[in-house]
Amino acid sequence: MALLMGLVLAVFVVGLSLIIRVYVVVKAGSKCRPGTEGSVAVLAVAGSGGHTTEILRLMECLSAAYTPRHYVLADTDKMSEDKIHNFEGSKQHSDSQFIIHRIPRSREVQQSWSSSVISTLKALWYSVPLVFRLRPDVVLCNGPGTCVPLCAAGLLLGILGMKKVLIVYVESICRVHNLSMTGKILYTISDYFFVQWSSLKDKYPKSIFLGRIV
Incomplete structure (x- = not known):
């Protein structure tokens, strides 16, 4: 009971603090005006290991109109930054319009679900x-x-009527029969939800199946 009350209090405090932080950001006005007319500002979320490899394969398919490119990775991710720099540097017509941002990791591997609530709130504090x-x-x-x-921050941006942010989720190719925990969470709020196995399309009718795309 005490743990539950503590979690509720933590959510309330973080929520109130986020409202104040959002107000400050909106009041001050955004100094970063990503993209120009005809361009598409994309925020790509990198993850350690195979997640980064797959997200870079997806980014490779995007045209030059997708600029600037913002990569966000966890502050404990030690490998993805080098991969991103190598990828961007290898592009034939790279205009160097990419920026890497770091936020706290929502959940470490094998971290308990109770403690991951707090770490996710911390990540949300930086994400919004x-x-x-x-x-x-x-x-x-x-x-x-x-x-x-x-994605929650992008959804909030639209709910407040400030900007519609398209949330595009591509489930990892290693997920054949069941969605990842992240996929299960984002299935209901994403605008486009791609799976790479027909067995998942059968289970999740909202999803889009185009075969192997990474």
Whole structure:
């Protein structure tokens, strides 16, 4: 009972603090005006290991109109930044319009679900001001827990009538019969939800199946 009351209090405090932070961001005005007419500002969520490899394969398919490109990764992710720099540097007509941002990780591997509530709230604390400042047109993600607070922030931006942010989720190719926990959370709020196995399409009718796309 005491733990539940503590969690409720934590949610209330974080929620109130976020409202204040959002008000400050909106009041000050966004200094970052991503994109110009005809361009699409994209926020791609990287995750350690295979998640980053898959998200970069998706980014490789995007045209030059997707600029600037904002990559967000967990502050404990030590490998993804090098992969992103190598990817962007290898592009033939790279205009260097990409920025890497870091936020706290929502949930570490094998972290307990009770403690992950607190860490997710911490990640949300950083995600909301970041998304409200960048105001991306698209949030592109493929499974790391880090994308949950970022997608929630993008959804909030639309709920407040400030900007419609498209949430595009591509389930990892390793998910054949069941969605990841992140996928289950984002299935209901994403605008486009892609799966890479027909067995998942049968279970989740809202999803889009185009075969293997990464």
